[in-house]
Amino acid sequence: MSSNQHFVVIGGGLGGAKLAEALRANDFDGQVTLLAAEDELPYERPPLSKQHLAGTEQLPDFTVDPAAWYRDHHIDLRLGTTATAFDVAAKTVTLPDGSTLAYDKLALATGSRARTLNIPGADASNVYTLRTIGDSDALLEVLGPDRRLVIIGGGWIGLEVAAQARARDMAVTIVEAAQLPLLTVLGPEMGAVFAELHREHGVDLRISTEVELILTDDGVATGVQLGDGTVVPAEVVLVAVGAQPNIEEAVAAGLATDSGVLVDAALRTSDADVVAVGDIAEQQHPLLDRRVRVEHWATALNQPAVAAQTMLGKPAAYDRLPYFFSDQYDLGMEYTGYVGRGDDARVVVRGDVAGREFVAFWLDPQNRVRAGMNVNVWDVTDRIKELILSGEPVDPERLGDTDQKL
Incomplete structure (x- = not known):
């Protein structure tokens, strides 16, 4: 493409940085401007609730590229700046x-x-959220013994922070409105696994429980009052009730939106000269044959390569299956595939659930594998992908039999 062209990327997280990388990797020699709202170089977010809170990784360990890379590749990186x-x-x-x-x-x-x-x-002042390195640093300073943490929300962020706090011998209460943690993501069978995991590690897990208000004294939270009037004392409160996609500017610009910015298989929006990636991209997925919006690291990591091709006028389609992972205490897991809320799916388990060493599969009414989650079982992700992509029915009994090869 002509060196006279100017490509602008709004967003300085992993997705924005990878888009800049992909444009240069595809020999685009025009001007690239990357607008990053935060003052830090673009970085990855999973460590914020995992390794960084554990104290095993610092910001440079999960920064996408050093400052020299942007300079050497002639990327106009504007930190602390975003579009209005x-x-x-x-x-x-x-x-x-x-x-x-x-x-x-x-x-x-x-x-x-x-x-x-x-x-x-x-x-x-002591009510926190977790989204940025500043948030993670602030939590690091207050997690420790002889303090009580109340986490409002039993999703991935809440559970991962709970595990890190318990590792510091901090008293932890999780308040979750649903009947189980991760219920809308994993369903009741697997939600129960994570509920039991945290209770075994000393977390006071209160399910089917609403939060009425946060009690304060001179601007400092002292506890959380529940819907039934019960008060849970706290020196630290974390609000972990999900994420809100930043699509307000896209809406104001007239792009087609729903829960995110609507994009086609090539990640092109309703305007032919605009693409969207990462958390905000609500994509018509060519393999899943439905619209999906996935707020996970792998999406921000992998979509930019396709978006760059689209920006350069080359044919491309993003057809990777959704993927995410979590680490809590001694439980490590990976999830591959997609099951939407309200989908009619049954769970087939292969392995030892009580020992937390198993693979769970979600099957549709035709016994086709739609998703799989491996818990403390490794090197099976490719097999899970093959089962999903085959589109063929499986025998549930054989699938759950560890004597049968995947």
Whole structure:
């Protein structure tokens, strides 16, 4: 492509950094501007609730590229800067100071922000969320023995932080509105596995429980009041009730949106010169034959290569199966595939659930494998992918028999 062209990437997380990498890897020699809202170089987020909280990795360990890479590859990286708006008709991006950038192609990699609670006390000084390195650093300073942590929300972030806090001998209470943690993601059978895991490690897990308010004293949270009036004392409160995709500018620009920015298989939005990747991309998936939006690391890592091809006018399609992982105490897991909320799926387990060394499969009514989760069983992800991609029915009894090869 002509060196006169200007490609702008809004979003300085993993997705934005990988898009800049992919453009240069595809020999695009035009101008690339990468707008990053945070002051830090683009970094990966999974360690924020895992290795960084464990104290085993620092920010440089999970920074995508050093500053020299952006300089050497002539990427105009603008830290602490993001777009306030963009205009698809004029093909301009507006910056906080009111100036504009003209673009030929635009990529949206704006990611998500932590959801907050609209309840009294939620703005207290010791009420935290976890989305940025600053959030993780702040939590690191307050996790420790002789303190009580209340986590509102039993999703992945809440459970991973609970595990790190218990490793520091901190008293932990998780308050979850659903009947089990991870219920909407994994269903009741596997949600029960994680509930038992945390209870075994001393977590006070309160399910089917609503939070009424956060009690405060002079702007400092002292506890969480539950729906039944019960008060759980706390020196630290973490709100972990999910993420909110940053799509407001896309909506204002008139792009087609739903829960995210609607994109086709090539990650192209409703405007031919704009692509979207990562948390915000609600993609028509060519293999799953449905729209999916996946808020996980692998999506931000892998979608940019396809988006770059699309920006360069080359045929491309993102057809990787969704994938994510988690580490909690001595449990490590990987999940491959996709089962939507409300899908009619049964779970077949292969291995020892009580010993937490098993593979769980989600089967549709035709006994086709839609997803698989390996727990403390490794080197089976490729086999799980093959079963999903084959589209062929399986024998549930054979699938659950460890004497039968996958």
